[in-house]
Amino acid sequence: AQTVTQSQPEMSVQEAETVTLSCTYDTSENNYYLFWYKQPPSRQMILVIRQEAYKQQNATENRFSVNFQKAAKSFSLKISDSQLGDTAMYFCAVFTSYGKLTFGQGTILTVHP
Amino acid sequence: DTAVSQTPKYLVTQMGNDKSIKCEQNLGHDTMYWYKQDSKKFLKIMFSYNNKELIINETVPNRFSPKSPDKAHLNLHINSLELGDSAVYFCASSQTTVGRPVVSEQFFGPGTRLTVL
Numbered sequence: 376a377q378t379v380t381q382s383q384p385e386m387s388v389q390e391a392e393t394v395t396l397s398c399t400y401d402t403s404e405n406n407y408y409l410f411w412y413k414q415p416p417s418r419q420m421i422l423v424i425r426q427e428a429y430k431q432q433n434a435t436e437n438r439f440s441v442n443f444q445k446a447a448k449s450f451s452l453k454i455s456d457s458q459l460g461d462t463a464m465y466f467c468a469v470f471t472s473y474g475k476l477t478f479g480q481g482t483i484l485t486v487h488p
Numbered sequence: 489d490t491a492v493s494q495t496p497k498y499l500v501t502q503m504g505n506d507k508s509i510k511c512e513q514n515l516g517h518d519t520m521y522w523y524k525q526d527s528k529k530f531l532k533i534m535f536s537y538n539n540k541e542l543i544i545n546e547t548v549p550n551r552f553s554p555k556s557p558d559k560a561h562l563n564l565h566i567n568s569l570e571l572g573d574s575a576v577y578f579c580a581s582s583q584t585t586v587g588r589p590v591v592s593e594q595f596f597g598p599g600t601r602l603t604v605l
Binding site: 419 | 521536593
């Protein structure tokens with residue numbers, strides 16, 4: 376079984392600034408993958424970034440990057456140069472055992488102009 | 489072209505009714521899923537099918553029955569609807585590699601908001 380915890384129910388940031396969303400997880404498996412998904416008000420689930428647990432290098436995708444600390448089971452998301460369109464709910468998820476995605480509770484991010 | 493589509497997008501019905509939600513993907517994926525997102529936005533997997541075979545069945549009441557007529561479709565039928573079934577239901581798909589954990593991302597449909605009165 377795996378669990379994912381997002382301890383920040385809500386976060387806010389000014390446009391153009393940087394914000395970090397926290398995520399911790401627990402899994403007994405050795406091979407797993409970590410994802411951040413974004414859910415804007417349209418409710419569509421959109422993949423933001425993914426990290427393979429066996430890779431030590433932190434994943435980056437344009438303005439989005441992660442800080443993956445495997446020993447601490449921590450997987451935070453950093454958004455640089457925040458834009459109004461980044462306003463959404465963000466979900467951290469761990470992916471193991473033939474496709475089972477376990478999600479955290481989500482963090483509502485609001486970007487202010 | 490829509491990758492993962494669901495119909496209907498909104499469904500309002502009375503308690504006790506039976507309803508179905510349809511899902512189709514045109515990505516050529518071999519694995520499909522149903523997730524439930526409750527009123528607190530918590531997302532939880534319900535079912536997963538790989539090549540029409542059920543591989544994940546979380547603790548879901550028997551009133552929920554998924555049906556996969558082919559790899560591109562996974563429908564969800566719900567009998568005797570209850571107030572607690574009100575939620576947003578998401579269909580998703582991904583491509584697996586036999587014998588290994590799924591490595592590709594899951595593509596989600598737009599969701600179906602089910603309201604039981």
